[in-house]
Amino acid sequence: MSLNFDKALGVHPYALQLRAERAQIIAGNLANVETPGYLARDVDYQQILADVARRVEQGQSGSDLGAGLNQALASPAYRVPYQTAADGNTAELGVEQAKFGNNAMDFQTSLTFLNLKISGLAKAIEGR
Template sequence: MNISRAHELMKSAMDYRAARQDMIAGNIANADTPHYRPRDIRFEEVLEQKSASLFADKSQTLQMSQTNGAHLSASEGTSSAKPTTFFRDGHMARNDGNSVDLDVETSEMAKNSTMFNALTAAMKKDSAIFKSVIDASSKTS
């Protein structure tokens, strides 16, 4: 059961934030591994597309015309976009070829944790609003 359209978006964002936290932790764990390159995950574009599809006004959608019955019908805008992982380069590699910068990794981890905590608080607030509506409706009947 979806509490709201935003709830689904926040759930996806939390999943991606958790995956990013694991990836950053892996980078820190491999700080002494020779020739290791730090990895990261980019998911903001995927969330923007999901947000646009969730909050789009369906009544304002232009329907595709089908001029011949043999033509394929339009698909329902399902996106196959997935978060992308990439190597976070740009930092000077040490003599052993490792380019993990602990200062960068710890600051990225702190930023990611802050965003995860903000999403958690937003989900709690969203759920509390839904619960209060249910509680109020049960008192009136």
């Protein structure tokens, strides 16, 4: 009997990849907080992950899921600022720092879930 890793690991590998990509986007926002005219970007994590979860339940393969995830990450949306800046920059230091911190915690949570899934599979394979 073969093991289907997409079914065994579920959405967790894709959540981890999405969190890593989102960290890069937010880091870019943080790096450009003082750049005049810079437009802050972000991805809708909940929507993308819900789409990936739906595809996993439908039994789509890993390459199809990865391609769909990459397509969703290729065009992040621009974020509307809470406070408009005179120079047209929409990246706000406090907001970006908070989003980066939340994303880092969520990344660690996704990594913990993935580690638990993998250790459970290893125990099942070893017969423990």
